[in-house]
Amino acid sequence: MDKIELDPSPSILIESMRDIGYSFETAVADIIDNSISARATSIRIQTRTAPKPILAVVDDGEGLGRDELLQAMRMGSTDPRKVRDSQDLGRFGLGLKTASFSQCRKLTVVSKCDGAMSAFYWDLDDVAETNNWQVTEIQGDDEILSKVAFSDLLVSDHGTLIVWEKIDRVVGVEGNRDNDTTAVFNRNVSDMLEHLSLVFHRFLKAERGYKRVSMSCNGREIEPIDPFNSASEATISQQVERLSGGVTIQSYTLPHASKYEDAADYEYYGLRGGYIKNQGIYLYRARRLIIHGTWFGLAKKKPLTQLCRVRIDIDNQHDEDWKIDVKKASAQLPENVRLSIKSLLNTLYSPSRRVYQRRGAKQVAETNFPLWNAIKDNGNINYLINDEHPLIADFKRELSTDATKQFDLILKMLSTGFPIDSIRFEISNDPDSVAAPKTSTEETRENAVAFFRAMKGSGLDDLTILNAMRTQEIFAHCWGDVLSALGIEER
Template identity: 35%
Template structure:
């Protein structure tokens, strides 16, 4: 059979620009190469006042010789089916080119290995002018002129690589062409990189990977950890290995929003102005060789709802499972194969219980007895519920017992009105955006006054002893809401003796 060689037209480079990269995913793809090259420092620089627009990613990795650099600049320069090193974050051999050209019309690669420098450039305008796949090779003087001064100052002398983007036409169309627009875009990029590479910038103790310093214009990317592993209030689950695979699952339940410190919120990326909530960020967090690929989804295995907003599951997969997960070119989306999806479904079905418990009774010492709480939850038919004042609560019951018949009727009517007017919609709206309510707090004097009046009534009208009184109320609201409620109850019984 005869065949015809169909060489792609050079205009293919223009078509490749529409793969779907954003600035964040494009830069992350280049950083992947730096980490795969064993870089310990990755510096991202962009232009300042008085400079022509550019973005540069400079690392101190192993670097490339001329042959390796040319291979890196080829389309699909590596075979995606070949076995990769465990720390290799590459995939299709297209990332450097497609990611870079999605944002800029000029991609320059300058790499140093064993003190020898190689500089190559894809320039779309040059390719269009010569109508050929001509990769420019720059000598030392041409390289000096091509690199911005601040980038030259960061270039390694013995080993490392710089990727330089010029003519940022696509980026300017999306983000804007002013320096202020660029500052905003790069601030968002820094947040994104802080999350995606958080296990490299701040490795977990059992990860066993070297730390990477990642900066944007000299500032470290923010510390991120979607599981708050350093918080004593986070509830980690047991690590589970999926049989027949090298994938693992590990669930976490975050502290209730009122228990989150400002530092916790910053680590979670929930600070004001970012418009993200705990509900938005619940779900599976899929890591490929410790690099975060996708997050904030339950893959339709569990509905996204307030009851699970504190739940997260860390899914670790090796790069040897790329085919099974149908990883896309941008490494921003992955679909679990059936064997892993089934394991994820079994695992997540049990995970939401700690989240609901954490939200339902957040740190209260109240007992589980039906009469312990002042508000009672009434579960009606068809899955609806409502709140009512719990007349079986000892404090409420004692108060009602001290009223006249008319006062009792008036109080009962008032409780019914309070229950009907309970602001469910407003409360739901505020909780959905993680707006923190002020924790109920009773001052010692307030709780002491309530306890004193209650003790007089229970002792004189019911004949309760001091021990019976303390045991009846110490784990019942409102006294259980006070840290030293039991001590206050005991004190008032001694005061009246």
């Protein structure tokens, strides 16, 4: 049998590689992976929109000599099967090239090692024209400084600069009439910053045993977004569980909305898409976030578990087991880990369920003279207006027989017309969006006086009435105003 060598067509293959599935933000994150692997402690992103969009990433990492840089420009420059340094975030030796080509047609890399500067660039238009795997070298420091954008940022004797030019994959919002490339590019950069703040939050914050990595964009510091809000005293963190293969798992229950003084802070930790979407597992490979907001098919995303986020840490030696892809944006659970997590699921998200169940129980707990009765019937719970409430009973006593019948009909219609389906729908999407109507301070004061007088007319003593009022949501949230309206000083 004859073996026939079939070399791929460079111009066709390299264009196909552009559609491997990177977004703008995941592509930039892949570039930053290289900087961290090079032990950089400072990473700066620079963008420019005129005359054409351009992006550069410069770091103070170890840098590469000429031959090392030339090898790094090769497609598939590293064997994914080899044992890596524990801090190496790469895998295939493709990320630099595929991430860059997914967004731009010209990639330039300048690196300094021991003060010596080297530079090469890929231009996909050149590859298409020659149909050869050819990179171009820029020789001489002066030539590099004059021809490469932002090369003046390589101020120390070591570090690397990556420049994207001919950026042709800038994508805006689907259906948006705004065709201004500058505006769309700036939106992409804004989304990228949010992505980097989350993906690299453990590097951006000084974590015990590791050096902090500072990142900035156009001179503005990138701040970490901790998806677990671990600094909050209201966050519930469980003990770390150690699974086989060096896998560790820890569950966090985020604070309920009522624990935040500022609604904006609550929304901030909901992340892009909100709490329900972002509940679930957060998988970290060598401290770098790979995938988040998924239960990997082990559970459904439910409102009751929306505050649960589970951190899983793995090293960089088991990528094949976890099916880590080239983009480092997807993964699969190994079967042994899947079984372990499945057995722990109830323990992991039970605190989140308790937070909402306790809150729900508080709303329907037996109070003094509740306005609603929860009636259990064959496994169902029906909510009916309590017509024995002193305020309602007192009002009915003043009615004629016909008016009483009409009033009872109104109460029944209000109870049976309770919009349960609508409420269930809204709660399934965002439980905290469902709230009772708010009243002004003046309305509350007037209602408090009327309520007190009506209850007093039923023969109840002051203390019983006040205890009943304190359990009513309409009065409880502004108790000081209620007492002031009644002319009572609480001791």
